[in-house]
Amino acid sequence: MEAKALDFFIMCVVAAGFGLAVTASVCGIAQTLGLRKAVEGIARNPESSGKVTVTMLIGLAMIESLCIYSLVISLILIYAHPQAGAIAALFGAK
Amino acid sequence: MEHPYLFFVKLFEWIGLAHFAHAYPHVIYSWVVMILLIVVGSVSAKRLSLVPAKGQNFFEIVVTGIEDFMVDITGEEGRWLFPVVATVFIYILTCNLIGLVPGFFPPTASLNTTASCALTVFVFTHYIGIKYHGAKYIKHFLGPIWWMIPIIFPIEIIAHLARVLSLSFRLFGNMMGHELVLAILFFLAGAFLAPLPMMAMGIFVALVQAFVFFLLSIIYFSGAMEHAH
Numbered sequence: 001m002e003a004k005a006l007d008f009f010i011m012c013v014v015a016a017g018f019g020l021a022v023t024a025s026v027c028g029i030a031q032t033l034g035l036r037k038a039v040e041g042i043a044r045n046p047e048s049s050g051k052v053t054v055t056m057l058i059g060l061a062m063i064e065s066l067c068i069y070s071l072v073i074s075l076i077l078i079y080a081h082p083q084a085g086a087i088a089a090l091f092g093a094k
Numbered sequence: 095m096e097h098p099y100l101f102f103v104k105l106f107e108w109i110g111l112a113h114f115a116h117a118y119p120h121v122i123y124s125w126v127v128m129i130l131l132i133v134v135g136s137v138s139a140k141r142l143s144l145v146p147a148k149g150q151n152f153f154e155i156v157v158t159g160i161e162d163f164m165v166d167i168t169g170e171e172g173r174w175l176f177p178v179v180a181t182v183f184i185y186i187l188t189c190n191l192i193g194l195v196p197g198f199f200p201p202t203a204s205l206n207t208t209a210s211c212a213l214t215v216f217v218f219t220h221y222i223g224i225k226y227h228g229a230k231y232i233k234h235f236l237g238p239i240w241w242m243i244p245i246i247f248p249i250e251i252i253a254h255l256a257r258v259l260s261l262s263f264r265l266f267g268n269m270m271g272h273e274l275v276l277a278i279l280f281f282l283a284g285a286f287l288a289p290l291p292m293m294a295m296g297i298f299v300a301l302v303q304a305f306v307f308f309l310l311s312i313i314y315f316s317g318a319m320e321h322a323h
Binding site: 057062064068069072075 | 260263264266267268270271274302303305306309
């Protein structure tokens, strides 16, 4: 039964890894879309460069925060899973 | 991830409060930030002159920059909010930045500090709403169409609670992630100065995250001040 407890923790780490990988890729694409339009705006109107840059940075930070949420979940899964002790006891004690 | 070497924690160990210091480094370093800000602020404001000297000049630039930016977004009626948000902004910025000094731990890398800042903003948002609108503040949560209230009201409540979560987790995740990456790079290739590019990015991330927290706070405040749909 200890093997099943190990399986649980292995699955936790795998889920953390894949979850973060998917989130980071989609976040990268999303930031690319925002960045692309911001650079086009600056190219079309160089005088608005200051405002466009500030707005772009704010938008990038908001999109990045979604990736950060996923990072926090992954960290919780790997390092601080709340039911880790209970599940280990459940599988190990049997 | 071993516990890093922190100067003020060592200081508290010498005093004899080692257990407290090891369990709560974010509290100790938030005290450090508070003392730093109070000392620098009071020294700069000691002899206010019409033509400002160095410290007063620096703080005038910072304060007028933040105030002009804030009034740009909230309008003139939001000028009285400036002390709260500017304090939150400068406090979070300093907390983020002292993490870059070797031997210091950024208080915002702990969820407790960021959640406290987010809760302050959340409570103040509702204080503004009740102060400006009284009991009619509930109309902000009800939406424009009266028969959709049973759907919209819980969604609005959850959205408001999600603001606390998002504000605290965004700041915590950025700072904690940065600390983790620094620790891992230091462990992997510390002798080759591998963490240095990450510390350069850390300055950028510190500024941007403090600014985003500040910007979202004033957007929430102006949303509470304006009339409902």
